[in-house]
Structures are given as C-alpha cells and as structure tokens.
Amino acid sequence: MVVGVLALATPAMAQDAAAAPAGTNILTGAAIGAGLIMLGAGFGISRIGSAAVESMARQPEVAGNIQTGMIISAALIEGATFFALIVCMIAG
Template sequence: MGVIGYGLGVIGAGIGIGLAAYGATTSMARQPEVQGRLFTVFILGSAFVEALALIGFVVTLIAS
C-alpha cells in the first residue's frame, strides 16, 4: 500500500517540476532580462519539490 502512496507522490513532484519548468521557460521567452533571477527561483522551487518527494519516500520506508 505504501508503494502506491509513494508513486502518487512522485507523480505529483513530476507534475510540479514540469509546470515550474514550463512557467520559467515561458517567462524567460517573454522577458529575457529577468533570466538570472528567474532561474534562481526555479532551482530553489525544484529543490523544494524534490525534497518533498524524498520525504514521501522516507515516510513510505518507515511505514512499511
């Protein structure tokens, strides 16, 4: 049962990073002058999403 929960968590993280990458790419295409700052915010957001996915993995292992 925990594997299903972790799978759903990974799907959520994948969708979150995909939407963030899409938004960052679109924003950089519209306003190239904010590329540096936007890239930094994108990397931080991606790190937070990946951390949540990793926490889901650890909780799944502990609960099993």
C-alpha cells in the same frame, strides 16, 4: 482511486482474515503512495519548468532571476518528495 481499490480488493476477497499476511495492505499502500508521490513531484517540477521557460522567453533580461527561483522551487519540491518517500518506506 480505482487502482487502489482494485489492488486491495483482490487479496481481501481471496483470503480469510486469519490466513492473510499481516503487512500485505500496508506494503501495497506504501507502494501506491510512493508512486503517487513521484507523479505529483514530476508534475509539479514540470509545471515550474514550463512556467519559467515561458517567463524567460517573455522577459529575457530577468532570465537569471527566474532561473534561480525555478531551481530553488524545484529543490524544495524534491526535498518534500524525499521526506514523503522516506515515510512510505518506514511505513512499509
């Protein structure tokens, strides 16, 4: 939140409305959105991985099923991440 305010406040205060480029705020917002998407996906996949490894350590007999579920969940998160990144690229 603070980074977004600081990134958008400087061009807003330094330029007149008529002199500002048309897509400055949109490109900045798309870049910040893409960064947040990657952070969220990385955090989500790391949580899945840590929970799966902990579960496999507790019950080694079902490690194959846990690993399969982990891979499917990580693939779904990556798919949603790619869709969100494409939306950010199109918006920018």
